[in-house]
Amino acid sequence: MTRQDLIALIRERRSFLCVGLDTDPAKMPAHLQGERDGVFRFNRAIVDATIDLCVAYKPNIAFYEALGLEGLRQLKLTMDYIHSLKKPVFTIADAKRGDIGNTSERYARAFLDPKGDFNFDAITVAPYMGADSVQPFTVYDGKWVILLALTSNKGAFDFQLSEGREGTPLYQRVLQTSKQWGNEDNMMYVVGATKADMLADVRRIVPGSFLLVPGVGAQGGSLEEVCRYGLNGDCGLLVNSSRGIIYASNEMDFAEAAAREAQKLQQQMAAVL
Numbered sequence: 001m002t003r004q005d006l007i008a009l010i011r012e013r014r015s016f017l018c019v020g021l022d023t024d025p026a027k028m029p030a031h032l033q034g035e036r037d038g039v040f041r042f043n044r045a046i047v048d049a050t051i052d053l054c055v056a057y058k059p060n061i062a063f064y065e066a067l068g069l070e071g072l073r074q075l076k077l078t079m080d081y082i083h084s085l086k087k088p089v090f091t092i093a094d095a096k097r098g099d100i101g102n103t104s105e106r107y108a109r110a111f112l113d114p115k116g117d118f119n120f121d122a123i124t125v126a127p128y129m130g131a132d133s134v135q136p137f138t139v140y141d142g143k144w145v146i147l148l149a150l151t152s153n154k155g156a157f158d159f160q161l162s163e164g165r166e167g168t169p170l171y172q173r174v175l176q177t178s179k180q181w182g183n184e185d186n187m188m189y190v191v192g193a194t195k196a197d198m199l200a201d202v203r204r205i206v207p208g209s210f211l212l213v214p215g216v217g218a219q220g221g222s223l224e225e226v227c228r229y230g231l232n233g234d235c236g237l238l239v240n241s242s243r244g245i246i247y248a249s250n251e252m253d254f255a256e257a258a259a260r261e262a263q264k265l266q267q268q269m270a271a272v273l
Contacts, residue, residue, distance in 0.1 A: 001090050001121045002142055003185045006210070007234050009055045009088055014270035016235050017262060018056035018092065018212065020242025021046065021078065022063050029250050039067070039074040042254075044081055046246050049259040053266040056090035056238050057082060058212075079118050090238070091120045092146065092212070097137075098126035104136040112143045122146050124190060124212075127174050134181050145187050147178055150202065152192025152215040175205040184208045191230070193239070196222060199229035207232060214240040216265070223265065227272050235273065241265060 001009075010016050023039050025032075032038040047057065059078065064071035082091060097107040109116060111123045122144035125134055137145045150160055150171040160171040175189065184206075191202055193215030202211065211230055216223050216239050223239060230237050241261075249257035 001088070003210075003234075005088070006055070006090055009090070010235050011273070013052065013055055013266075014273055015053055015055055015266045016237045016239055016269055016273075017054040017265050018058050018090075018238045018240040019046065019050050019054045019245055019262065020094070020214070020240050021057055021059040021246065022242045023059075023074075023246065024063060025067070027247055027250065029252060029254050031252065037074065037077065039064075039071070040077040040081070042246075043074075043078040045255040046258050047078075047082060047085075049255040050245065050262040051085065051087050051089060053259065053262040054089070056092060056240075058092040058094050058240055058242075060242075061093055061095040076117050079120070083119065090122070092238075093118065093120040093123040096124045096126050096148065098129055098133045100129065101132045101136055104133050108137045108140065112137065112140045114140070122188070124148065127178060131181050134178070138182050138186050143186065145182055146212050147174070147187060147189050149174055149189040150191045150195050150198060152194040156192070156195070172201065172205060175202065179206065184210075188212055188238070190214065193222065193226050196225035196229055199226065203230065203232065208234070208236070210236050210238060212238045212240060214242075216241050216244075223268055231272070239265070239269070 021043050023042055025039060028038060028042050032042050059075060064075040093111040095111060111118050111120045123137060124146045125137055127134060127147050134145060161169050163169055188210040191199060191211045191213055193213050213226050226239060245258050245261045248261045
């Protein structure tokens, strides 16, 4: 999905919502626990209930890898189903990969290759190892790198906000340097919703880039604050909610409950747009 495709989709659905498919079998409704393809059946129901309200889905790969080969099969079933739908949607592998060149090439092939098992539109990547760990992810046309910049966890203060000799926080150096590795058509950045007041500084460095913003909902981030500081002329935001949507109910009505929570956010986003 190209940048223009994504912008058009946001305008069409009046939404910049990303639904995180962080599917934990222990939190699924009881009637799906222990069932063959229960994870896929849960994901399919969530997708069917929310696809008109969002523009992106973001499976967190750890939830599937933790289930071994069976988990990866559930992920493939999920991606195959999403790709089979006639409604376009942006897909993100939340894998946070990052290694030296030839290893990154394999990670990129595993998740982004159109001929591969998953064929995601984008993948989250850690920038700590520098250019040669990131650039292999940029070789596929229409695919995106989503670089970790400023995250919501407590440990973000350990490195991301530390200042070097020039007094510049590390996350700002990451933003500035990474502009040499990609462009606004193939690189986004992760900026946590609980750091919303810092979005103004992020926008000063990458004014035109898309930002993936997790943390709205269960983690306490404010959509209003994110929009105040993060919106640009093309919207420029993908705001993710995972637990607040997919676990809105653990009863038989889980999909309907997910749709209601997604619609609340979509309506707020439509008003903003």
